[in-house]
Amino acid sequence: MKRRNLIAGAAAALVFGQLAGCARVDRTETGSITAPDRSAAGQAQPAASPSARALRSAASNRGLYFGAAIQSAALGDSRFRSNVVRDCSIITPEWAMKWDSLAPGRAYNFSEMDQLASFAARNGLAMRGHTLLWHKSLPRWAAAALASSRDWTLIEDHFSKVIGRYGNQVREWDVVNEPIEPEHGGNGLRQNQFYKAFGESYIQRAFETARARAPRARLVINEYGLEYNSSYEGQRRLTLLRLLERLRSRGVPVDTVGLQAHLDLRKGKVYADGIYGLMRDIGNMGLKVAITELDVAEANTGLSIERRDSLVADETRRYLDIVLQFNNVLGVSTWGLNDSHSWLRTQRSAANRGLPYDRDWRAKPMHGAILTAFA
Ligand code: G3I
Numbered sequence: 001m002k003r004r005n006l007i008a009g010a011a012a013a014l015v016f017g018q019l020a021g022c023a024r025v026d027r028t029e030t031g032s033i034t035a036p037d038r039s040a041a042g043q044a045q046p047a048a049s050p051s052a053r054a055l056r057s058a059a060s061n062r063g064l065y066f067g068a069a070i071q072s073a074a075l076g077d078s079r080f081r082s083n084v085v086r087d088c089s090i091i092t093p094e095w096a097m098k099w100d101s102l103a104p105g106r107a108y109n110f111s112e113m114d115q116l117a118s119f120a121a122r123n124g125l126a127m128r129g130h131t132l133l134w135h136k137s138l139p140r141w142a143a144a145a146l147a148s149s150r151d152w153t154l155i156e157d158h159f160s161k162v163i164g165r166y167g168n169q170v171r172e173w174d175v176v177n178e179p180i181e182p183e184h185g186g187n188g189l190r191q192n193q194f195y196k197a198f199g200e201s202y203i204q205r206a207f208e209t210a211r212a213r214a215p216r217a218r219l220v221i222n223e224y225g226l227e228y229n230s231s232y233e234g235q236r237r238l239t240l241l242r243l244l245e246r247l248r249s250r251g252v253p254v255d256t257v258g259l260q261a262h263l264d265l266r267k268g269k270v271y272a273d274g275i276y277g278l279m280r281d282i283g284n285m286g287l288k289v290a291i292t293e294l295d296v297a298e299a300n301t302g303l304s305i306e307r308r309d310s311l312v313a314d315e316t317r318r319y320l321d322i323v324l325q326f327n328n329v330l331g332v333s334t335w336g337l338n339d340s341h342s343w344l345r346t347q348r349s350a351a352n353r354g355l356p357y358d359r360d361w362r363a364k365p366m367h368g369a370i371l372t373a374f375a
Contacts, residue, residue: 001088001274002118003117012264024119024141035165037082038140051183052359054086054087054369055087055088055356055367055370055371055374056086056087056088056089058370058371058374058375059089059331059374060089061374062374062375064324064329064330064331064332064369064374065089065090065126065330065331065332066087066088066089066090066331066332066333066370066374067088067089067090067091067092067126067128067208067331067332067333067334068084068087068088068091068092068333068334068335068336068337069091069092069093069094069130069253069293069334069335069336069342070084070091070092070094070116071094071095071096071336072091072093072095072112072113072115072116072343075115075116075119076245077201079295079361080338081123081198081315083118083124083193083337083338083357083361084125084337085123085125086278087337087356088125088235088337089125089126089351090125090126090127090128090171090172090331090333091116091120091125091126091127091128091131092127092128092292092293092333093113093116093127093128093130094130094335094336096112096113096116096342097113097116097129097130097131097162097166098130098131098134098137099132099134099137099138099139099142099158100137100139100161101113101144101201102161103139103141103158104139105139105141106141108161108206110137110165113165113166117165117166117169120169121169126170126171127166127169127170127171128170128171128172128173128174128290128292128333129162129163129166129167129170129172129173129177129214130174130177130222130292131174131175131177131215131222132158132159132162132163132173132174132175132176132189132206132210133147133175133176133177133194133202133206134177134178135177135178135190135192135193135194136185137177138194139191142154142158143193144313146193146194146197147193147196148224148245150197150198152198152209153236154203155194155205155206155209155370156209159206159210159213161212162215163213163214164213165326167213167214167217170217170277171218172216172217172218172219172256172258172290173210173214173217173218173219173220174219174220174221174222174258174332175210175219175220175221175254176202176203176207176208176222177222177223178190178207178222178223178224179192179195179203179221179223179241179243180225180236180240180243182235182236182239183232186306187239187242188202188235188236188238188239188242188243189230189239189243194206195327203221203243203247203252204247204250204252205246206251206318207219207247207253207254208252208253210253211253218252218253218255218256219255219256220249220254220256220258220292221240221243221244221254221256221257221258222257222258222260222292223236223240223257223258224241224257224260224262224293225260226260226274226275226278227259227263227267227270227274227275227319228264228267228268228270228271228274229268229271229274230267230310233271233274234274235301237274237277238375239279240257241281241282244282244285244287245285248285248286248287248288249375251257252312254287255287255288256287256288256289256290256330257282257287257288257289257290258289258290258291258292258293259278259289259290259291259292259323260292260293260294260335261291261292261293261294261319261323262293262294262295262296262297262335263294263295263296263297263312263315263316263319263354264296264299265297265298265300265312265315266297266299268317269315269318270318270322272318272322275319275322275323276322278324278326279322279323279326282328283326283328287328288328288329288330289323289328289330289332290329290330290332290333291320291323291329291331291332291333292333293333293334293335294316294319294332294334294335294362295334295335295336295342295344295354295355296312296315296316296354296366297344297347297348297354298312298348298352298353298354299311300351300354301351301352308353309353309364309365309366310363310365312353312354312366313364313365313368313369314369316366316369316370316373317369317372317373320332320369320370320373320374321373324373324374332370334355334356334370335355336355337355337356337357338355338356338357338358338359338361339352339353339354339355339357339358339359341355342354342361344354353366354366356370
C-alpha cells in the first residue's frame, strides 16, 4: 500500500478498530429488486437497442439492482421510456423530488414528481428518494426561514409531505446529501444552511425524522469526491468515515452509504487502494452501500470516439470491479442512461460520452463494462 494510504488506513483503523474483511452479508440481503411484471404494466415496448442485454437482469443475477436518474421532461419520449423500463428496476428523480423543485415558493406543486412516480408505478419500478436535505436544493424561502427561526418543524413538515406522498414507492431515501466539505475546516462538515441553524446535530435529526416517517426504507447519506488519489479526496474519505462512526455510535438510523461515483478522467485513474479501504471500513461498520450517481466526465473529447468510449469504459470497469467485490453493495445507479440527458453536457462538455448509451440509444463500451462487472 502507498504511504499515503497507510496513513489513511491507519487513521481509519484508529478511528474504528482493526481492519478486517468487510462484513459478509448474504446476497439475499442486498435488496435486489425482483424484475417487475412488465406484461401487466402494458407499458414496455421493444427497446431501441435490442442487441444490448438489459442491465437490470445482469444486475439481478448478481443480487443487485440497476437503476438510473430520470428527468421527468424525457418521459414524453417513448424510446426513453422503453429503455428505462428495460434496463432499470429502480429510478432516481434527477430533479423533480428536490425541495426547490417541489416548492420554489412556499406552495408545493407535486405535479412533475407525480408524473414520474406514476410512470414508475405503472412499470413496476421502485424509486430512490433524492433528496431530502441538500444545501443546493433548499428553496430561498426555506433558507430564510431556517436562518431566522432555526425551527426544525420546517424540515419535519417537508419530510412529512414528501415521504407521506411517495414513501410507499421509495426503497432508499438520500436523507442528507453531500454533508462533507473538509475545506470548511472544523470537523470537515459542510457549513451549510442546516449546519448553521442546528450544528452537526442536523444530520442525526434528519435521519430520526426520516425514520419516523419511513420505517422500512433504507436511509442513505450520499456523498461525492471519494474516488481519486489526492489529499483532498483522501481527507473526504476519512471525514466521511469519522462522521459515520460518530453517527453509528449515537445509534443514528443511517444504514446505507451512497457513493455518488461521478468519475472524472481529468483526475487520472480511480484510486483502488483508497476506494477499497473506504469500502472495507464502511463494511466493518455493518453499513450497506449504494452506488448512486455513476457517470464519467471525459478529459479530452478531441480523441476518436472509439478511444474516448474505451477510456470511459475502462474507468467504469476499474471502479465497479473494486466496489462489487463487497457483498454489502445494494446496487448501481447511473446518473442518466443516455448521453443526451447527462448533466455533464452542461458541466463539462456538450459532447461528453459518460453514460451507457449514446444519444441514439446505441449501447457503448461503458454499457458492456457494466455488464462485465455484473457478471
Ligand atoms: O426544469 C426546470 C425548468 O422548468 C426551469 O425553467 C429551469 C429554470 O432554471 O430549471 C429547470 O430545472 C433544472 C433541473 O436541473 C432540470 O433540468 C434546474 O434549473 C437545474 O438546477 C437542475 O440541475 C440539477 C442539479 O442537480 C441541481 O438540482 C441537475 O439536472 C442534476 O443532474 C444535478 O444532480 C446532482 C445531484 O442531485 C447530487 N449530486 C451531484 C449531481 C450533479 O450536480
